Amino acid sequence: MKKTGRKILIVLAVLLATGIYYYITLPAFNIHSQGFWQFLLVFLLVLIAAYALAKSKKELKKGQSFKFKEIWKQLNLVKAGIILFGVLAVIYAAGAILSSPIVNAAKYQKLLTVEDGDFSSDIEEVSFNTIPLLDKSSAELLGNRKMGSMVDMVSQFEVGNDYTQINYKDRPVRVTPLVYANGIKWLTNQGKGIPAYIMIDMATQDTECVKLTDEIRYSKSEYFNRNIYRHLRFHYPTYIFDDQIFFEIDEEGTPYWVCPVKKFNIGLFGGQTVGKAVLCNAVTGECVEYNVDNIPTWVDKVYSAELLTQLYDYYGTLKHGYFNSILGQKDCLQATNGYNYIALDDDVWVYTGVTSVSGDQSNVGFVLMNQRTMETKFYTVEGAIEDSAMSSAEGQVQNLGYQATFPLLLNISGEPTYFMALKDGAGLVKKYAMVNVQKYQWVAIGDTVAECEKAYVKLLVTNGITKSAESGVFESISGTITSIAPVVIDGNTHYYICLKESDEIFDVNVADTTLVDIVKYKEQDKISFEYEMAETGICTVMSIR
Structure with a gap:
């Protein structure tokens, strides 16, 4: 009975250790999963060690010296286990090598289909209300600042680091859930769940803490079965999920986890793409799977960058x-x-x-x-790489020590143009820059996006790339000044001008050195200039002629 009990205890100990290992590592039961092979090898190694230890104790007598060769003769099952372990290890290693680009270069090269596009037709001139003006690090600053103002939640929760960029109602936004501040805060709050997520408009910098009627109960910050990775594994034991799952919201603002399922196209472990995606409702935990070709259009991220x-x-x-x-x-x-x-x-x-x-x-x-x-x-x-454009933009404000974000490529007046934000040492956006891709020494800087674009278009006109009429931005007028008055705006002197021939008010920013001659003009003088129309009724003067 004692021997039987000892064997049962050994079996239970091995099963418990295996269960804990599985619960923590969550390997998929799939031959394409390297985690599965590692789990299998570790499990086999534990079995061999446990059996060898038990068999050795049985063969050894108290006070008898250890004779390895004699004991080894009795461990036939251990020998078989070691052979099996070696065979599996060889298969695992061979699978990794035969799945690599060294052996399958042609197959790897064909994983992605690339089409030629036309820049001017595909990349239309876009409104700056629809493009992201901030990068992830700037979004994180805004999110943390917003969280600091939420006195009812800041002591219990922190902002997660997901910050997934999506399109929400035709706006570029980043969304990220709140997470439990620590294990104690999880223990006291997990009964209800996570009450909100952060949404940041990347064009306007508006930051909103969206409070939910029903709390998020499945997330990365849960510890046990409601941990999103564990929840997915128990529902789909054979699926190999990508390491990156994405927090998104649908058009009604309901939070979801978008969970790509890996597809291996070459050998055991090679040629990874995405074959399916599982959408998990972060509130209810309900999971729905889709083939990659049939994913709902509100989903924005299935393939990671x-x-x-x-x-x-x-x-x-x-x-x-x-x-x-x-x-x-x-x-x-x-x-x-x-x-x-x-x-x-x-x-x-x-x-x-x-x-x-x-x-x-x-x-x-x-x-x-x-x-x-x-x-x-x-x-x-053809043109400069992004690093060169970033350095060129930073050179324009080197006295301020601003750092450029990685640029976007935009179509400005038909010209491929790098657009980037310039941030100070605290990570706050202070200015914006546009750099011509082909002539990266052409740099325009502005305190606002509108000012930056105007300066850039003016730069293109000055260098003969576009004409005023072609740019579609400037209009011309000549007339008699009926009133002219200096006004200080954000530390810069502007002259507001009214003309006899127009009902508009014209704004001349003296900070632009090409417009400084406006100080020579007075009422009743004749003047001609190019300007940009504005819905506010105050038109921006671009050049004086």
Whole structure:
């Protein structure tokens, strides 16, 4: 009876250790999952060790010296287990090697289909109300600041670090859930759940803490069965979920987790794309799976930016095989060392430049990659890489020490243009910059986006790239000054002018050195200038003639 009880205890101990390991690591029961193979090898190793230990104790007598060879003869089952362990380890290692780009370069190169796009038709001139003016780090500052003002929640919750960029009602926003501040706060609040999420408008910088009628009960900050990863694993034990799952909201503001399911197209572990996605309601925990081709259109992120850029690197570097990508590097192209997001047709697209692997400072073009469908378009636009454009913009304000964010590529007056924010040491956006892609020494800076765009369009006109009439921004007028008055706005002197020939008020910003001659004018003088119309009735003067 004692021997039987001891065996039962050993079996229970092994099962308990295995269960704890599974509960923590959550491997998928799928031969394409490396975690499954690691789980299998660890489990087999524990069984072998437990059996060998029990068998050895049985064979050894108290006070007898340890004779390894004699005991080893009795451990036939251990021998078989070690052989099985070795076979599985060899299969695992062989699967990893045979799934790699070294062996399957041509297959990796074809994972992504890239179409040629037309810049002027595909990338239309967009309203600045529909493009993100902030990056993730700036959004985090706004989110933390908003959380600090929520006195009823700030002691119990913190802001999560998801900050998923999505399109919400035709606006670029970032959304992130609140999380429990620590284990004690989880213990006291998990009964009700998480009461809100943060939404930041990336165009206007408006930050809102959206309080929910029904709290979020499934999240990354839960500890046990309501942890979103564990919840997914118990519902889908064979699915291999991507490490990145995305917090999103639907058009009604209901929070969801968008959970991509990996698909391996090459061998056991290679050629990862996305085959399915599971949408998990963060409030109820209800899960619905979709094939990647049938995902609802309100979902914006299925493919992570990192996965898409990796797939493009395979496409660009493996055209002539793996060893060419390492040695000769003929015709090898790769994505630049950063990316940003742009909204087109109610989808979020990843933008990144394309450059040669030789490390030069120029782009041969750029790609847009749809995060919902994986659709990819390449645009031939030669010019400076983003790092060079960022340095050029920073050089314009080097006395202020501002740092540029990774740029967006926009169509401004038909010209491919890098647009970026300039931040101070505290991470706050102070100015905006536009840099011409092909002539990256052409830089326009403005305190507001509108000022930056006006300065940039004026720069294009000055350099003969566009004409005033072609720009569609400026109009001309000549007339007699009936009144002229200086006004200080945000520390800058402006002159407000009224003309006999117009009912509009014209604003001349003296901070623009090309307009400083306005101080020479007085009432009854004749003047001619170009200006931009404004709905407010105060038109901005762009040049004096």
